Amino acid sequence: MTSWLSIPSGSHFSLANIPFGIISTSAVPAHRPAIAIGTHVLDLAAFAHGGGFARLTAFPHSQLGVFAETTLNAFAALGRPTHRLVRQYLRDVFLTETPYPEALKANPTLQQTALLPLSGVQTHLPLSIGDYTDFFAGRNHAFNVGTLFRGPANALNPNYNHLPVGYHGRASSVVVSGTPLHRPRGQVLPAPGATTPVFQPAARLDIELEIGVFISRGNPLGRPIPVDEAEEYIFGYVLMNDWSARDIQQWEYVPLGPFNAKNFGTTISAWVVLADALDPFRTQGLPNDVEMQSYLCEDRKDNIIAIHLEVDIQTAKGNKSTITRTSSKNLLWSWPQMIAHHTISGCNLRTGDLLGSGTVSGIVEGTHGSLLEQTQGGKVAIEIGGETRKFLEDGDTVVIRGWSGDNRDELVGFGECEGQILAATT
Amino acid sequence: MTSWLSIPSGSHFSLANIPFGIISTSAVPAHRPAIAIGTHVLDLAAFAHGGGFARLTAFPHSQLGVFAETTLNAFAALGRPTHRLVRQYLRDVFLTETPYPEALKANPTLQQTALLPLSGVQTHLPLSIGDYTDFFAGRNHAFNVGTLFRGPANALNPNYNHLPVGYHGRASSVVVSGTPLHRPRGQVLPAPGATTPVFQPAARLDIELEIGVFISRGNPLGRPIPVDEAEEYIFGYVLMNDWSARDIQQWEYVPLGPFNAKNFGTTISAWVVLADALDPFRTQGLPNDVEMQSYLCEDRKDNIIAIHLEVDIQTAKGNKSTITRTSSKNLLWSWPQMIAHHTISGCNLRTGDLLGSGTVSGIVEGTHGSLLEQTQGGKVAIEIGGETRKFLEDGDTVVIRGWSGDNRDELVGFGECEGQILAATT
Numbered sequence: 001m002t003s004w005l006s007i008p009s010g011s012h013f014s015l016a017n018i019p020f021g022i023i024s025t026s027a028v029p030a031h032r033p034a035i036a037i038g039t040h041v042l043d044l045a046a047f048a049h050g051g052g053f054a055r056l057t058a059f060p061h062s063q064l065g066v067f068a069e070t071t072l073n074a075f076a077a078l079g080r081p082t083h084r085l086v087r088q089y090l091r092d093v094f095l096t097e098t099p100y101p102e103a104l105k106a107n108p109t110l111q112q113t114a115l116l117p118l119s120g121v122q123t124h125l126p127l128s129i130g131d132y133t134d135f136f137a138g139r140n141h142a143f144n145v146g147t148l149f150r151g152p153a154n155a156l157n158p159n160y161n162h163l164p165v166g167y168h169g170r171a172s173s174v175v176v177s178g179t180p181l182h183r184p185r186g187q188v189l190p191a192p193g194a195t196t197p198v199f200q201p202a203a204r205l206d207i208e209l210e211i212g213v214f215i216s217r218g219n220p221l222g223r224p225i226p227v228d229e230a231e232e233y234i235f236g237y238v239l240m241n242d243w244s245a246r247d248i249q250q251w252e253y254v255p256l257g258p259f260n261a262k263n264f265g266t267t268i269s270a271w272v273v274l275a276d277a278l279d280p281f282r283t284q285g286l287p288n289d290v291e292m293q294s295y296l297c298e299d300r301k302d303n304i305i306a307i308h309l310e311v312d313i314q315t316a317k318g319n320k321s322t323i324t325r326t327s328s329k330n331l332l333w334s335w336p337q338m339i340a341h342h343t344i345s346g347c348n349l350r351t352g353d354l355l356g357s358g359t360v361s362g363i364v365e366g367t368h369g370s371l372l373e374q375t376q377g378g379k380v381a382i383e384i385g386g387e388t389r390k391f392l393e394d395g396d397t398v399v400i401r402g403w404s405g406d407n408r409d410e411l412v413g414f415g416e417c418e419g420q421i422l423a424a425t426t
Numbered sequence: 427m428t429s430w431l432s433i434p435s436g437s438h439f440s441l442a443n444i445p446f447g448i449i450s451t452s453a454v455p456a457h458r459p460a461i462a463i464g465t466h467v468l469d470l471a472a473f474a475h476g477g478g479f480a481r482l483t484a485f486p487h488s489q490l491g492v493f494a495e496t497t498l499n500a501f502a503a504l505g506r507p508t509h510r511l512v513r514q515y516l517r518d519v520f521l522t523e524t525p526y527p528e529a530l531k532a533n534p535t536l537q538q539t540a541l542l543p544l545s546g547v548q549t550h551l552p553l554s555i556g557d558y559t560d561f562f563a564g565r566n567h568a569f570n571v572g573t574l575f576r577g578p579a580n581a582l583n584p585n586y587n588h589l590p591v592g593y594h595g596r597a598s599s600v601v602v603s604g605t606p607l608h609r610p611r612g613q614v615l616p617a618p619g620a621t622t623p624v625f626q627p628a629a630r631l632d633i634e635l636e637i638g639v640f641i642s643r644g645n646p647l648g649r650p651i652p653v654d655e656a657e658e659y660i661f662g663y664v665l666m667n668d669w670s671a672r673d674i675q676q677w678e679y680v681p682l683g684p685f686n687a688k689n690f691g692t693t694i695s696a697w698v699v700l701a702d703a704l705d706p707f708r709t710q711g712l713p714n715d716v717e718m719q720s721y722l723c724e725d726r727k728d729n730i731i732a733i734h735l736e737v738d739i740q741t742a743k744g745n746k747s748t749i750t751r752t753s754s755k756n757l758l759w760s761w762p763q764m765i766a767h768h769t770i771s772g773c774n775l776r777t778g779d780l781l782g783s784g785t786v787s788g789i790v791e792g793t794h795g796s797l798l799e800q801t802q803g804g805k806v807a808i809e810i811g812g813e814t815r816k817f818l819e820d821g822d823t824v825v826i827r828g829w830s831g832d833n834r835d836e837l838v839g840f841g842e843c844e845g846q847i848l849a850a851t852t
Contacts, residue, residue, distance in 0.1 A: 130597065130598055131557075131596060131597050131598050136682060157680050157681060158621050159613075159623075159677055159678060159680065162613060162622075162623055163613055163623075163677075163678060165678065165681075165682055165685075166682065166685050167593070167594070167682035167683050167685055168593070168594040168595055168596055168685070168689070169594055170557060170594055170773060171556065171557050171597075172556055172557050172644075172647075172773070172774050172775065172776050172779070173647055173772075173773055173774055175647070181647075181648070181772070182648040182772050184770075184771035184772050185650075185770060185771065185772075186770060186771055187585075187588060187589055187719060195584050196588075196716075196717075197585075197588055197589075197719070199719045199720070199721065218598075221598075221599055221601070221607075221690075221691065222607070222608040222690075222851055223851065224611075224851075245771070248771070251585055252585060252589060252591065253681070253683075254583050254585065255583060255591075255679070255683070256562060256591055256592065256593035256683040256684065257593050257679075257681070257682040257683025257684075258682065258683075259591075259592050259593055259594070260767070260768075260770065260771035260773065261771075263594070263768075263771055263773040264647075264648075264771040264772040264773055265647065265772070290622075291622075293613060293623070293625045294625070295625065341686070342686075342689075344610075344611060344612060344686065345610035345611065345612055345671070345674070345686035345687075345689055345690040346599075346607070346608050346610050346611075346690040346691070346851070347596060347598070347599055347686065347689040347690055348598050348599055349598065350598050353598070425648055425649065425650075425772070
């Protein structure tokens with residue numbers, strides 16, 4: 001599979017990918033849908049306006065307005081069969097032997113208005129998020145953190161292997177990659193065993209390496225989504241950094257869970273990798289030997305998407321280190337299981353809802369998705385260039401990368417999920 | 427203060443109130459803003475269209491479009507000074523000696539199109555809700571429930587008096603009064619001490635009597651709202667029933683808090699009582715003797731709104747009993763304190779966000795806002811007509827009523843927050 005457009009080897013945005021996002025440019029400040037392809041983006045508003053979809057006859061042209069929207073919600077709501085159709089058509093448009101040369105390859109005018117250098121566009125939140133739910137499906141993470149607090153024998157809570165534990169997160173503060181965030185201030189205990197809090201900038205600011213999923217269409221209230229149908233409700237995937245202030249969390253979280261420790265910001269990558277693009281990378285997740293409730297039992301065994309994951313920290317001084325290399329195969333629960341569990345109560349999902357996987361961690365050193373695990377609860381510093389870190393310092397930039405596949409000409413990648421921590425506001 | 431419109435004594439919707447909602451009618455199915463007044467509503471879309479706001483010269487008429495919207499978000503976003511102006515004008519329109527007789531009193535044509543019987547309209551969710559946050563500010567409830575699980579000495583967790591504990595709730599399943607909800611199914615432990623769950627319809631389905639607040643305008647991410655400015659961010663108040671499946675909650679809630687136990691539905695009353703309407707009913711909340719962090723210290727001491735609260739249960743057989751009579755004075759934390767705490771991390775609020783108070787309970791029997799407390803954890807049944815209840819049964823209807831004031835001609839009431847529990851879906 002080759003393209004008439006030059007796509008560098010190793011690009012996350014190969015012909016096998018075709019991820020969707022929302023862009024603006026200094027020339028055209030309106031937010032509009034686009035796809036990323038190599039070092040370019042195709043502005044879908046301009047492409048649609050210029051007749052680029054004329055040959056996509058299976059797509060009702062009365063619906064082309066979805067590409068003039070400021071978010072991907074309307075496109076997502078059309079459902080997976082439509083996403084499949086559009087993604088495949090757009091890939092075909094870029095093939096060397098494209099069946100639709102007049103759409104773009106042989107249309108220099110449309111190329112000029114619609115095909116833009118990736119480096120020249122600003123990306124925005126791809127969807128308007130209704131509710132954001134964060135799960136806890138990374139079993140090694142749950143075990144590692146539980147071990148720190150309760151020892152290995154009681155590391156996993158009794159419910160952990162029976163249901164995908166999750167909680168409702170904060171949707172308003174989900175930001176797109178590249179948005180800096182201020183260190184939160186809050187109540188923390190000044191020392192172990194203290195019972196009176198002090199108020200200060202969080203001292204134990206951490207990252208959580210996660211995968212996110214956007215919901216394409218929802219279910220009516222009171223009507224659970226069966227686990228074997230849940231795949232059809234997925235629009236696509238992003239990388240996520242669920243920033244966490246451990247000291248705020250420790251004081252506030254009993255009995256209702258994390259609140260201010262996490263609601264100051266959650267960063268997602270800009271390009272939504274469609275479910276179909278990741279379908280070839282299915283594999284099995286971690287084994288679970290409890291007897292599963294039937295609403296969580298899936299027909300298919302290859303229920304996890306294998307994604308290579310890496311985390312870099314770059315300090316304000318410019319030192320940089322890849323602190324984590326791991327894989328999404330470290331998830332115990334699949335997305336269909338999380339969706340089935342979320343809705344088994346009758347809870348309704350809606351287009352644009354965002355689900356997080358929970359922190360993805362391996363077992364050995366250098367595979368952990370949080371500093372809490374890497375530094376054994378802040379006890380052992382890690383090295384970044386000549387500097388050390390137990391938790392994040394002001395000016396630190398965290399970059400998460402993720403991709404599926406090993407053939408460098410056909411990577412299905414997410415690009416980067418990046419965020420810098422600024423000093424607390426006063 | 428008297429009206430040319432007949433307003434029955436004891437009406438929740440007196441001239442002192444003027445609450446806002448969203449209605450539709452069989453004749454005009456479009457959702458549109460309205461106010462409730464006695465046994466009528468004033469359709470604000472029709473009123474604006476018919477020139478009813480002509481004399482409200484301080485309101486920019488270019489903004490009249492907010493009354494043609496399908497939610498109150500655009501109106502809420504205009505801010506409290508505008509809400510004050512519009513509410514006072516509409517009240518004046520209904521005065522016997524109205525300074526604006528041509529607006530409605532002497533305008534039978536507009537009366538015919540805009541003044542509708544309350545009994546003939548359908549109400550809808552008043553605002554599109556971005557995020558829904560539920561607090562835990564009813565200290566007696568926290569104490570009562572903590573006592574059931576841990577005894578009175580450890581009833582309140584160490585953080586309780588230091589910060590308004592809260593968690594992120596589920597926005598998608600907030601429904602307007604009158605919407606029936608199916609009993610949720612989920613994982614529960616079959617007996618105390620069991621470690622393997624069973625899957626079944628929740629057997630311990632409960633209510634939570636709460637007050638809700640809608641946010642008028644938000645704050646930028648990273649910019650906390652100071653406690654003494656927080657009042658200006660409040661649009662208005664509703665009653666809320668935070669339905670809770672106690673058996674699902676008990677199994678799932680460690681360590682991230684309630685999830686499926688509550689996300690199947692939350693009911694709110696239809697009419698938003700504006701902050702200004704409740705301002706005359708300020709009083710002091712429960713005393714708190716811990717040294718408060720400065721970001722929670724308010725200049726004013728009368729920081730709680732006094733609201734009389736009642737809960738009825740009506741069974742499928744038609745038996746009915748008022749099981750609870752209490753007051754919002756049982757809150758430890760004020761709304762400005764909850765808003766200041768919510769945002770102190772930098773978290774942003776947005777127009778239409780909904781905050782819940784947490785369950786409001788008194789101390790003695792008959793003042794509890796949940797069945798869990800009333801029945802001492804399901805041990806002691808309460809009587810409803812000739813029937814008994816420990817938790818809710820299928821077909822039960824719960825009605826919450828709330829009002830401020832004691833002069834029956836000037837009540838500022840919420841109407842009802844009503845919901846029926848249907849059998850679990852199979």
